[in-house]
Protein backbone atom coordinates (compact mmCIF):
# COMPACT_ATOMS: atom_id res chain seq x y z
CA UNK A 145 0.00 0.00 0.00
CA UNK A 146 1.43 3.38 -0.97
CA UNK A 147 1.85 5.89 1.84
CA UNK A 148 -0.92 8.08 0.48
CA UNK A 149 -3.39 5.17 0.47
CA UNK A 150 -3.27 4.96 4.25
CA UNK A 151 -5.10 8.24 4.30
CA UNK A 152 -7.84 7.25 1.91
CA UNK A 153 -8.60 3.65 2.80
CA UNK A 154 -12.17 2.88 1.83
CA UNK A 155 -14.42 -0.13 1.60
CA UNK A 156 -15.35 -1.67 -1.73
CA UNK A 157 -18.88 -0.21 -1.34
CA UNK A 158 -17.49 3.23 -0.77
CA UNK A 159 -15.04 3.13 -3.66
CA UNK A 160 -17.74 1.88 -6.06
CA UNK A 161 -19.94 4.73 -4.86
CA UNK A 162 -17.18 7.21 -5.68
CA UNK A 163 -16.60 5.65 -9.11
CA UNK A 164 -20.29 5.73 -10.03
CA UNK A 165 -20.71 9.27 -8.68
CA UNK A 166 -17.69 10.53 -10.61
CA UNK A 167 -19.07 9.04 -13.84
CA UNK A 168 -22.59 10.39 -13.33
CA UNK A 169 -21.49 13.85 -12.27
CA UNK A 170 -19.75 14.21 -15.63
CA UNK A 171 -22.73 12.90 -17.61
CA UNK A 172 -24.36 16.08 -18.91
CA UNK A 173 -27.21 14.27 -20.64
CA UNK A 174 -28.14 12.63 -17.34
CA UNK A 175 -28.07 16.01 -15.63
CA UNK A 176 -30.27 17.51 -18.34
CA UNK A 177 -32.96 14.86 -17.85
CA UNK A 178 -32.89 15.13 -14.07
CA UNK A 179 -33.02 18.90 -14.12
CA UNK A 180 -35.92 18.76 -16.55
CA UNK A 181 -37.94 16.36 -14.38
CA UNK A 182 -37.10 18.03 -11.07
CA UNK A 183 -37.89 21.40 -12.70
CA UNK A 184 -41.41 20.12 -13.47
CA UNK A 185 -41.73 18.96 -9.86
CA UNK A 186 -40.54 22.32 -8.55
CA UNK A 187 -43.11 24.17 -10.63
CA UNK A 188 -46.11 22.25 -9.23
CA UNK A 189 -45.21 21.90 -5.53
CA UNK A 190 -45.96 25.56 -4.70
CA UNK A 191 -49.43 25.08 -6.23
CA UNK A 192 -50.07 22.02 -4.05
CA UNK A 193 -48.92 23.93 -0.97
CA UNK A 194 -51.61 26.55 -1.49
CA UNK A 195 -54.20 24.13 -0.08
CA UNK A 196 -52.71 24.55 3.39
CA UNK A 197 -53.61 27.65 5.39
CA UNK A 198 -50.24 27.28 7.10
CA UNK A 199 -48.05 24.66 5.49
CA UNK A 200 -45.37 24.87 8.17
CA UNK A 201 -47.91 24.27 10.89
CA UNK A 202 -49.20 21.25 8.92
CA UNK A 203 -45.65 19.85 8.74
CA UNK A 204 -45.15 20.49 12.44
CA UNK A 205 -48.39 18.71 13.28
CA UNK A 206 -47.43 15.77 11.10
CA UNK A 207 -44.08 15.56 12.87
CA UNK A 208 -45.83 15.51 16.25
CA UNK A 209 -48.19 12.76 15.14
CA UNK A 210 -45.29 10.66 13.88
CA UNK A 211 -43.40 11.35 17.10
CA UNK A 212 -46.32 9.98 19.11
CA UNK A 213 -46.66 6.96 16.82
CA UNK A 214 -42.97 6.06 16.98
CA UNK A 215 -42.68 6.62 20.74
CA UNK A 216 -45.51 4.11 21.28
CA UNK A 217 -44.67 1.87 18.34
CA UNK A 218 -44.92 -1.44 20.19
CA UNK A 219 -48.45 -0.70 21.43
CA UNK A 220 -49.52 0.69 18.07
CA UNK A 221 -48.39 -2.40 16.19
CA UNK A 222 -50.02 -4.77 18.66
CA UNK A 223 -53.28 -2.87 18.39
CA UNK A 224 -53.03 -3.05 14.59
CA UNK A 225 -52.43 -6.81 14.73
CA UNK A 226 -55.35 -7.41 17.07
CA UNK A 227 -57.80 -5.33 15.02
CA UNK A 228 -56.74 -6.72 11.64
CA UNK A 229 -56.98 -10.28 12.93
CA UNK A 230 -60.52 -9.60 14.13
CA UNK A 231 -61.43 -8.73 10.55
CA UNK A 232 -59.88 -11.90 9.18
CA UNK A 233 -56.43 -10.58 8.21
CA UNK A 234 -53.20 -12.31 9.22
CA UNK A 235 -50.14 -10.51 10.55
CA UNK A 236 -46.62 -11.87 10.13
CA UNK A 237 -43.70 -10.31 12.00
CA UNK A 238 -40.43 -10.40 10.07
CA UNK A 239 -37.26 -9.41 11.82
CA UNK A 240 -35.09 -9.71 8.71
CA UNK A 241 -35.50 -9.54 4.94
CA UNK A 242 -34.98 -13.31 4.77
CA UNK A 243 -37.83 -13.94 7.22
CA UNK A 244 -40.13 -11.81 5.06
CA UNK A 245 -39.06 -13.63 1.89
CA UNK A 246 -39.53 -17.05 3.52
CA UNK A 247 -43.01 -16.07 4.68
CA UNK A 248 -43.96 -14.93 1.17
CA UNK A 249 -42.63 -18.15 -0.34
CA UNK A 250 -44.60 -20.25 2.14
CA UNK A 251 -47.79 -18.42 1.18
CA UNK A 252 -46.98 -18.83 -2.53
CA UNK A 253 -46.51 -22.57 -2.07
CA UNK A 254 -49.76 -22.89 -0.10
CA UNK A 255 -51.63 -21.09 -2.85
CA UNK A 256 -49.82 -22.93 -5.62
CA UNK A 257 -48.87 -19.54 -7.01
CA UNK A 258 -47.07 -19.19 -10.33
CA UNK A 259 -47.73 -15.55 -11.03
CA UNK A 260 -47.85 -12.36 -8.95
CA UNK A 261 -48.87 -8.80 -9.71
CA UNK A 262 -47.05 -6.24 -7.64
CA UNK A 263 -47.62 -2.56 -7.07
CA UNK A 264 -44.84 -0.07 -6.39
CA UNK A 265 -43.23 -0.62 -3.02
CA UNK A 266 -39.78 0.42 -1.85
CA UNK A 267 -39.82 -2.09 0.96
CA UNK A 268 -40.09 -4.98 -1.51
CA UNK A 269 -37.11 -3.45 -3.33
CA UNK A 270 -35.31 -3.41 0.01
CA UNK A 271 -35.76 -7.18 0.43
CA UNK A 272 -35.07 -7.85 -3.30
CA UNK A 273 -38.37 -9.64 -3.65
CA UNK A 274 -38.54 -9.89 -7.45
CA UNK A 275 -35.14 -11.56 -7.72
CA UNK A 276 -36.09 -14.01 -4.96
CA UNK A 277 -39.38 -14.90 -6.63
CA UNK A 278 -37.68 -15.34 -9.98
CA UNK A 279 -35.19 -17.75 -8.37
CA UNK A 280 -38.18 -19.69 -7.11
CA UNK A 281 -39.79 -19.80 -10.57
CA UNK A 282 -42.59 -17.40 -9.70
CA UNK A 283 -43.33 -14.58 -12.13
CA UNK A 284 -43.63 -11.20 -10.43
CA UNK A 285 -44.76 -8.29 -12.59
CA UNK A 286 -44.50 -4.65 -11.59
CA UNK A 287 -47.77 -2.88 -12.40
CA UNK A 288 -46.84 0.76 -11.69
CA UNK A 289 -45.82 2.22 -15.05
CA UNK A 290 -42.51 3.63 -13.81
CA UNK A 291 -41.65 0.37 -12.05
CA UNK A 292 -42.74 -1.63 -15.12
CA UNK A 293 -40.32 0.43 -17.24
CA UNK A 294 -37.54 -0.21 -14.73
CA UNK A 295 -38.29 -3.92 -14.62
CA UNK A 296 -38.21 -4.11 -18.43
CA UNK A 297 -34.82 -2.41 -18.33
CA UNK A 298 -33.61 -4.68 -15.51
CA UNK A 299 -32.82 -1.67 -13.35
CA UNK A 300 -33.82 -0.85 -9.76
CA UNK A 301 -35.92 2.28 -9.14
CA UNK A 302 -33.98 5.48 -9.55
CA UNK A 303 -36.10 7.54 -7.16
CA UNK A 304 -38.43 6.58 -4.31
CA UNK A 305 -41.45 8.27 -5.90
CA UNK A 306 -40.55 8.45 -9.60
CA UNK A 307 -38.78 5.18 -10.41
CA UNK A 308 -37.86 6.06 -14.01
CA UNK A 309 -37.10 9.75 -13.47
CA UNK A 310 -33.77 9.48 -15.30
CA UNK A 311 -35.39 8.32 -18.54
CA UNK A 312 -36.78 10.62 -21.22
CA UNK A 313 -39.88 9.70 -23.22
CA UNK A 314 -37.57 8.83 -26.13
CA UNK A 315 -35.61 6.45 -23.87
CA UNK A 316 -38.85 4.70 -22.86
CA UNK A 317 -40.03 4.42 -26.49
CA UNK A 318 -36.69 2.84 -27.44
CA UNK A 319 -36.93 0.43 -24.50
CA UNK A 320 -40.46 -0.68 -25.49
CA UNK A 321 -39.34 -1.26 -29.07
CA UNK A 322 -36.41 -3.35 -27.88
CA UNK A 323 -38.26 -5.40 -25.27
CA UNK A 324 -41.86 -5.43 -26.45
CA UNK A 325 -41.40 -5.06 -30.17
CA UNK A 326 -43.52 -1.93 -30.42
CA UNK A 327 -43.14 0.41 -33.44
CA UNK A 328 -40.40 3.02 -32.80
CA UNK A 329 -41.17 6.55 -31.63
CA UNK A 330 -44.46 5.93 -29.79
CA UNK A 331 -45.83 8.84 -27.76
CA UNK A 332 -46.17 8.62 -23.93
CA UNK A 333 -49.94 8.05 -24.33
CA UNK A 334 -49.37 5.20 -26.79
CA UNK A 335 -46.69 3.68 -24.56
CA UNK A 336 -49.06 3.81 -21.58
CA UNK A 337 -51.72 1.97 -23.57
CA UNK A 338 -49.23 -0.72 -24.54
CA UNK A 339 -48.23 -1.19 -20.89
CA UNK A 340 -51.88 -1.26 -19.82
CA UNK A 341 -52.66 -3.96 -22.40
CA UNK A 342 -49.77 -6.13 -21.26
CA UNK A 343 -50.57 -5.67 -17.58
CA UNK A 344 -54.32 -6.32 -17.74
CA UNK A 345 -53.76 -9.94 -18.75
CA UNK A 346 -51.31 -10.35 -15.83
CA UNK A 347 -53.98 -9.33 -13.31
CA UNK A 348 -56.33 -11.98 -14.65
CA UNK A 349 -53.76 -14.75 -14.27
CA UNK A 350 -52.14 -13.74 -10.96
CA UNK A 351 -52.92 -15.84 -7.91
CA UNK A 352 -51.40 -13.28 -5.54
CA UNK A 353 -51.17 -9.49 -5.45
CA UNK A 354 -48.41 -7.83 -3.45
CA UNK A 355 -48.46 -4.20 -2.36
CA UNK A 356 -46.64 -2.01 0.10
CA UNK A 357 -48.46 0.42 2.38
CA UNK A 358 -48.00 4.13 2.90
CA UNK A 359 -49.58 3.99 6.31
CA UNK A 360 -50.50 1.45 8.97
CA UNK A 361 -53.56 2.55 10.93
CA UNK A 362 -53.89 0.73 14.28
CA UNK A 363 -57.20 2.37 15.19
CA UNK A 364 -59.02 0.44 12.46
CA UNK A 365 -56.56 -2.38 11.83
CA UNK A 366 -56.09 -1.18 8.27
CA UNK A 367 -53.40 -0.12 5.83
CA UNK A 368 -53.56 2.79 3.39
CA UNK A 369 -52.10 2.80 -0.10
CA UNK A 370 -51.60 5.95 -2.17
CA UNK A 371 -51.06 5.83 -5.96
CA UNK A 372 -51.89 7.57 -9.21
CA UNK A 373 -52.64 4.71 -11.58
CA UNK A 374 -55.15 2.43 -9.86
CA UNK A 375 -52.76 -0.49 -10.23
CA UNK A 376 -52.28 -0.94 -6.47
CA UNK A 377 -56.03 -1.07 -5.96
CA UNK A 378 -56.27 -3.76 -8.64
CA UNK A 379 -53.30 -5.65 -7.17
CA UNK A 380 -54.89 -5.83 -3.75
CA UNK A 381 -58.44 -6.62 -4.86
CA UNK A 382 -58.31 -8.78 -7.98
CA UNK A 383 -56.13 -11.80 -7.06
CA UNK A 384 -57.48 -14.24 -4.47
CA UNK A 385 -54.65 -13.44 -2.05
CA UNK A 386 -53.28 -10.07 -1.02
CA UNK A 387 -49.90 -9.74 0.68
CA UNK A 388 -48.81 -6.41 2.13
CA UNK A 389 -45.15 -5.88 2.95
CA UNK A 390 -44.61 -2.81 5.10
CA UNK A 391 -41.92 -1.35 7.34
CA UNK A 392 -42.95 -1.17 11.00
CA UNK A 393 -42.39 2.60 11.10
CA UNK A 394 -45.31 3.41 8.77
CA UNK A 395 -47.76 3.84 11.65
CA UNK A 396 -50.10 6.78 12.04
CA UNK A 397 -52.39 6.25 15.03
CA UNK A 398 -55.85 7.13 13.71
CA UNK A 399 -57.80 7.21 10.49
CA UNK A 400 -58.42 10.94 11.03
CA UNK A 401 -54.67 11.52 10.70
CA UNK A 402 -55.01 10.69 7.01
CA UNK A 403 -56.74 14.05 6.57
CA UNK A 404 -53.33 15.59 7.16
CA UNK A 405 -51.02 12.93 5.76
CA UNK A 406 -52.75 12.32 2.42
CA UNK A 407 -52.54 15.95 1.23
CA UNK A 408 -49.06 16.33 2.70
CA UNK A 409 -47.77 13.25 0.90
CA UNK A 410 -49.45 14.30 -2.35
CA UNK A 411 -48.08 17.85 -2.26
CA UNK A 412 -44.53 16.99 -1.25
CA UNK A 413 -44.41 13.87 -3.43
CA UNK A 414 -45.80 15.14 -6.73
CA UNK A 415 -47.21 18.63 -6.17
CA UNK A 416 -50.81 17.33 -6.27
CA UNK A 417 -53.45 18.45 -3.82
CA UNK A 418 -54.46 14.85 -3.36
CA UNK A 419 -53.19 11.71 -5.09
CA UNK A 420 -55.62 10.09 -7.55
CA UNK A 421 -56.24 6.85 -5.66
CA UNK A 422 -56.16 6.53 -1.88
CA UNK A 423 -57.27 3.14 -0.66
CA UNK A 424 -57.77 1.78 2.84
CA UNK A 425 -57.72 -2.00 3.19
CA UNK A 426 -58.75 -3.55 6.48
CA UNK A 427 -58.99 -7.25 5.87
CA UNK A 428 -60.00 -9.75 3.19
CA UNK A 429 -63.40 -9.83 1.50
CA UNK A 430 -66.19 -10.41 4.00
CA UNK A 431 -69.20 -12.64 3.47
CA UNK A 432 -71.54 -9.97 2.16
CA UNK A 433 -68.93 -8.19 0.02
CA UNK A 434 -68.74 -8.85 -3.75
CA UNK A 435 -65.05 -7.91 -4.28
CA UNK A 436 -61.72 -8.43 -2.63
CA UNK A 437 -59.30 -11.26 -1.88
CA UNK A 438 -60.11 -14.37 0.14
CA UNK A 439 -56.96 -13.93 2.22
CA UNK A 440 -54.96 -10.93 3.34
CA UNK A 441 -51.54 -11.08 4.99
CA UNK A 442 -49.60 -8.13 6.36
CA UNK A 443 -45.88 -8.66 6.82
CA UNK A 444 -44.49 -6.18 9.35
CA UNK A 445 -40.83 -5.79 8.52
CA UNK A 446 -38.12 -4.67 10.91
CA UNK A 447 -34.92 -5.30 8.91
CA UNK A 448 -32.83 -2.82 10.91
CA UNK A 449 -35.54 -0.32 11.78
CA UNK A 450 -35.25 -1.12 15.47
CA UNK A 451 -31.60 -0.02 15.26
CA UNK A 452 -32.96 3.41 14.41
CA UNK A 453 -35.66 3.14 17.06
CA UNK A 454 -33.20 2.48 19.85
CA UNK A 455 -31.09 5.48 18.86
CA UNK A 456 -32.67 8.57 20.50
CA UNK A 457 -31.28 10.94 17.84
CA UNK A 458 -31.68 8.95 14.62
CA UNK A 459 -35.13 7.69 15.67
CA UNK A 460 -36.53 10.81 14.05
CA UNK A 461 -35.72 9.39 10.62
CA UNK A 462 -38.53 6.83 11.19
CA UNK A 463 -41.02 9.68 10.73
CA UNK A 464 -40.28 9.65 6.98
CA UNK A 465 -43.33 9.26 4.74
CA UNK A 466 -41.18 8.64 1.62
CA UNK A 467 -42.41 11.69 -0.28
CA UNK A 468 -39.07 12.08 -2.07
CA UNK A 469 -38.90 15.85 -1.57
CA UNK A 470 -35.45 15.71 0.01
CA UNK A 471 -34.08 13.85 -3.02
CA UNK A 472 -35.41 16.49 -5.40
CA UNK A 473 -33.86 19.27 -3.31
CA UNK A 474 -30.45 17.70 -2.79
CA UNK A 475 -27.58 19.13 -4.89
CA UNK A 476 -25.67 15.85 -4.52
CA UNK A 477 -28.61 13.70 -5.68
CA UNK A 478 -29.18 16.02 -8.64
CA UNK A 479 -25.59 15.52 -9.74
CA UNK A 480 -25.00 11.83 -9.13
CA UNK A 481 -28.55 10.44 -9.46
CA UNK A 482 -30.28 7.66 -7.57
CA UNK A 483 -28.33 4.64 -8.80
CA UNK A 484 -24.93 5.93 -7.72
CA UNK A 485 -25.88 5.37 -4.06
CA UNK A 486 -25.98 1.61 -4.67
CA UNK A 487 -28.77 1.16 -2.15
CA UNK A 488 -32.59 1.03 -2.14
CA UNK A 489 -33.07 4.39 -0.43
CA UNK A 490 -31.08 7.18 -2.04
CA UNK A 491 -30.69 10.90 -1.44
CA UNK A 492 -30.54 12.49 2.01
CA UNK A 493 -32.99 10.13 3.73
CA UNK A 494 -31.19 7.13 2.20
CA UNK A 495 -27.86 8.46 3.46
CA UNK A 496 -29.34 8.85 6.94
CA UNK A 497 -31.02 5.45 7.30
CA UNK A 498 -28.92 3.08 5.20
CA UNK A 499 -25.92 2.94 7.57
CA UNK A 500 -28.33 1.91 10.36
CA UNK A 501 -30.38 -0.49 8.28
CA UNK A 502 -27.26 -2.18 6.95
CA UNK A 503 -23.83 -1.63 8.46
CA UNK A 504 -22.46 1.69 9.61
CA UNK A 505 -18.84 0.81 8.81
CA UNK A 506 -19.66 -0.29 5.28
CA UNK A 507 -22.15 2.49 4.49
CA UNK A 508 -20.88 5.46 6.49
CA UNK A 509 -19.53 7.06 3.31
CA UNK A 510 -23.12 8.02 2.37
CA UNK A 511 -23.26 10.33 5.39
CA UNK A 512 -20.31 12.21 3.90
CA UNK A 513 -22.01 12.55 0.50
CA UNK A 514 -23.54 15.84 1.53
CA UNK A 515 -22.63 19.49 1.45
CA UNK A 516 -24.69 19.91 4.67
CA UNK A 517 -26.45 22.80 2.96
CA UNK A 518 -29.63 21.92 4.89
CA UNK A 519 -31.90 22.07 1.84
CA UNK A 520 -33.22 18.58 2.65
CA UNK A 521 -34.28 19.66 6.14
CA UNK A 522 -35.84 22.77 4.67
CA UNK A 523 -38.15 20.80 2.34
CA UNK A 524 -38.92 17.71 4.43
CA UNK A 525 -42.68 17.10 4.64
CA UNK A 526 -42.39 16.05 8.29
CA UNK A 527 -39.52 18.34 9.28
CA UNK A 528 -36.87 15.69 9.90
CA UNK A 529 -33.54 17.32 10.74
CA UNK A 530 -31.85 15.43 7.95
CA UNK A 531 -28.59 17.33 7.71
CA UNK A 532 -28.07 17.12 11.46
CA UNK A 533 -28.68 13.39 11.32
CA UNK A 534 -26.04 13.10 8.62
CA UNK A 535 -23.61 14.78 11.00
CA UNK A 536 -24.78 12.48 13.77
CA UNK A 537 -24.02 9.45 11.57
CA UNK A 538 -20.51 10.75 10.99
CA UNK A 539 -20.07 11.20 14.70
CA UNK A 540 -21.32 7.67 15.41
CA UNK A 541 -19.08 6.16 12.76
CA UNK A 542 -16.06 7.79 14.39
CA UNK A 543 -17.21 6.75 17.89
CA UNK A 544 -17.63 3.18 16.72
CA UNK A 545 -14.08 3.27 15.42
CA UNK A 546 -15.00 2.71 11.81
CA UNK A 547 -12.52 5.23 10.44
CA UNK A 548 -9.14 4.14 9.04
CA UNK A 549 -6.27 4.22 11.59
CA UNK A 550 -4.31 6.64 9.42
CA UNK A 551 -7.30 8.99 9.33
CA UNK A 552 -7.44 8.95 13.11
CA UNK A 553 -3.70 9.68 13.33
CA UNK A 554 -3.99 12.41 10.70
CA UNK A 555 -6.71 14.15 12.73
CA UNK A 556 -4.70 13.79 15.95
CA UNK A 557 -1.66 15.36 14.27
CA UNK A 558 -3.84 18.05 12.74
CA UNK A 559 -5.41 18.87 16.11
CA UNK A 560 -2.06 18.96 17.87
CA UNK A 561 -0.57 21.17 15.16
CA UNK A 562 -3.48 23.57 14.94
CA UNK A 563 -3.40 24.12 18.70
CA UNK A 564 0.32 24.93 18.67
CA UNK A 565 1.58 28.10 17.05
CA UNK A 566 5.10 26.70 17.08
CA UNK A 567 4.09 23.63 15.06
CA UNK A 568 2.03 25.70 12.63
CA UNK A 569 5.13 27.76 11.91
CA UNK A 570 7.26 24.70 11.26
CA UNK A 571 8.09 23.69 7.70
CA UNK A 572 8.23 25.88 4.64
CA UNK A 573 5.67 26.43 1.91
CA UNK A 574 6.99 23.55 -0.22
CA UNK A 575 6.67 21.02 2.60
CA UNK A 576 3.17 22.17 3.58
CA UNK A 577 2.00 22.00 -0.06
CA UNK A 578 3.40 18.49 -0.38
CA UNK A 579 1.78 17.24 2.84
CA UNK A 580 -1.70 18.48 1.93
CA UNK A 581 -1.71 17.96 -1.83
CA UNK A 582 0.36 14.83 -2.23
CA UNK A 583 0.42 12.93 1.06
CA UNK A 584 -3.31 13.40 1.72
CA UNK A 585 -4.21 12.09 -1.68
CA UNK A 586 -7.95 12.62 -1.55
CA UNK A 587 -7.60 16.30 -0.78
CA UNK A 588 -6.72 17.22 -4.32
CA UNK A 589 -8.68 14.41 -6.04
CA UNK A 590 -11.80 16.56 -6.15
CA UNK A 591 -10.46 20.01 -5.25
CA UNK A 592 -7.89 22.47 -6.53
CA UNK A 593 -4.51 22.02 -4.92
CA UNK A 594 -3.81 24.22 -1.92
CA UNK A 595 -0.97 26.72 -2.20
CA UNK A 596 0.32 27.87 1.18
CA UNK A 597 1.82 31.38 1.43
CA UNK A 598 5.60 31.69 1.60
CA UNK A 599 5.53 33.28 5.06
CA UNK A 600 3.77 31.96 8.17
CA UNK A 601 0.74 33.64 9.74
CA UNK A 602 2.99 34.99 12.55
CA UNK A 603 5.40 36.53 10.06
CA UNK A 604 2.54 38.10 8.10
CA UNK A 605 1.00 39.44 11.33
CA UNK A 606 4.28 40.98 12.44
CA UNK A 607 4.82 42.55 9.02
CA UNK A 608 1.32 44.03 9.14
CA UNK A 609 1.90 45.51 12.60
CA UNK A 610 5.25 46.86 11.53
CA UNK A 611 3.76 48.51 8.44
CA UNK A 612 0.97 50.03 10.53
CA UNK A 613 3.41 51.53 13.02
CA UNK A 614 5.88 52.72 10.40
CA UNK A 615 4.20 56.09 9.43
CA UNK A 616 4.17 57.36 13.07
CA UNK A 617 7.62 56.18 14.05
Ligand code: SF4
Pocket residue numbers: 412463464465466467468469470471493523524525526527528530
Ligand atom coordinates in the same frame (compact mmCIF):
# COMPACT_ATOMS: atom_id res chain seq x y z
S1 SF4 B 1 -37.04 12.50 4.75
FE1 SF4 B 1 -38.71 13.97 4.61
S2 SF4 B 1 -38.47 14.86 2.54
FE2 SF4 B 1 -37.23 12.98 2.57
S3 SF4 B 1 -38.59 11.41 1.76
FE3 SF4 B 1 -38.82 11.37 4.00
S4 SF4 B 1 -40.55 12.71 4.46
FE4 SF4 B 1 -39.92 13.15 2.37
